[in-house]
Amino acid sequence: MARLTRAQQQERTRAAVLAAAREEFAECGYANAKVDRIAERAELTRGAVYSNFPSKRALYLAVLVDSIEHTGGVEAPSSPGLAEAMGAFARVWLERLPLTGDTPAGGSLQLRSLAGVFDDEPGRTALAQVSRLEALLLALALESCVPHHGGRVRRVRLAELVFTLLNGAGHLAATAPGFGDPFDVARACRHLAGLDLADTWDPPHLPYVTPAQAVQDAWEPPAELPDQITGRRVGFDADGVIAVLGTSRLEASEEAVRAARPGDRITVAVVTSDPAEIGRLVRLRISDLIGCLRGVFAPDAWPGLRLVLDDRATVASAIGVPDTGDATEAAVRIQAGKIVARACGRGAAHAVATAGDSTTTRSGEAGG
Template sequence: MVRLTRAQQQERTRAAVLAAAREEFAERGYADAKIDRIAERADLTRGAVYSNFPSKRALYLAVLIGSIEHADAAAAPSPPDLAEAVGAFARVWLERLPLTGDTPAGASLRLRSLAGVFDDEPGRTVLAEVTRLEALLLALALESCVPRHTRRVRLAELALTLLTGAGHLADAAPGFGDPFDVARACRHLAGLDLADTWDPPHLPYITPARPAQDAWQPPAELPDQVTGHPVGFDADGVIAVLGAGRLAAAEEAVRAAHPDDRITVAVVTDDPAEIGLLVRLRISDLTGCLRRVFAPDAWPGLRLVLDEGAVLASALGIQDPDDATEAAVRIRAGKISARAHGRGAAHAAAAQWRGLPNVTRRSS
């Protein structure tokens, strides 16, 4: 008889809990699912479930994450123009709509619905912020189809609004509407004049980044949530450490940075068991769609890592990060050459290149 190691036994227990939870959520839905029944389905104790997942919400999020297929589709050219890109993204996104015969609970699980899951104020705040980050990532991919420096965030926000609305309607009134019509409508959104320009946040409260010459020891590589590839942190560029409640600041770093800067956003939270899983779920879902539509050279250049345990933040000297954190540094020649902290930090550190010698300035 083969004796399992402690780690192997824990992994087996976790897999059994997830399989049982998926059955429970698919049969009864999130609201009516019970931890006791999940434990019974898995032939485990209630304590064994809670030793792996601290709450029903954390378990539900883990089930949804497990439902996302991470395997990339075969490499294909990116859509030839902006309209086709939006339409192609919509078609991929709409594949989650319920199928004929799905039960209400099964339909919600297929939709990866969060209805009734995050109805508290912290959760709603993070959902708003992570949605803005999703829109930025989609926009950066769409911007590969148009002339350089052309912003498409409003288009991305509008497409996500239409798609999310279609998902909610499919959940509430199954069978209503035609997903092909929704995809065509998304395609036509590209022809709207949305006056989408970026107004740099030159606001009085943004303090310029503080010059520094701090040595630091980069941590081990972390996976990039956009590409799935490991990310190192010793290259020149900007690292923005953003709490889950400040994710919208990622665009301030993107727009203020030098075109050749490598921009990394590290997401931190003081609630990794729930808020951290929520961010992972939403970003994995969005980037999974992007990878099926756009060729690798059109994927967003922004690198996004989930800094669980605040390993990267600590290495940068950022202590006790939480959901409200906004801090950023500029890395140059292996050292931290500038620091910024507080609201506007991502913009301040990214814009600091303008004062550096021997750096070509962005054309106006």
């Protein structure tokens, strides 16, 4: 029998750990699961588990990410109207609700619940920010359902309300099994389309953002990375805006999107000081959301935004950000193979997206 290569052995060990961890979490729940028992289930040492996953939390997140990646899904053939889209999205999301007879631990795993997983301040901050990013991505898909003669009407507040209802239904399913009817929740989400939430894009700090610096710097594109939205590997050699955002500044993604010029390619590269846990959290939540969007919206209605996880800070290094952390916020505009504008700090994405504009902001066109 041919001897396994080191890479093959590592992959086999990792798969064994994930399978054992999935069983442990399904039986015991996150809080009561033990790494020693996971190692025993996998017939490995405790050290072998930790050599692949630095913590129980990282392992739990990896199990959830792995479950999504093996789910697959069918792409929608066409884009629906707004109310229909909201109802369809809710139905897809609600498919994760536990079934009658599921154990509490198994139900939490089915729900991809993060209750009790992130109880520290960095984790809670990252979770709040990735929730804002989720709302933006859903809103951009919803906005494509109702074209407007003056641009798309902002639907972020509507998306936030949808997630409030869905997450509330998920919480009740875990804590009060049998309460409520998921079909009622889906119908309620559909009817939300008729609400006028007076949703405008007018952040008070944008008029005070320092303008981007005009430069003519050489541009050496980093290696391709997977786009978390389309699943395809994407390069960085084309014109457009690249924003590098830490996980406590993900809400700044909308600043680049709303200020973008027609035809701009907007890329958000997410960096974190903790790829094993916070990075996996972002991957989990975005992969989960995109799986739901794929079942409702045709590809041409998906968010016009590229999102990559810059775990090794290769994109950050390429644009000249030497040190990255969760509060990182920097951006550049690429044009004709050069960096022609750059900014760093609060509002950097907005500053670069509007660099060269005669107005301070283009929010009226994109979000009003």
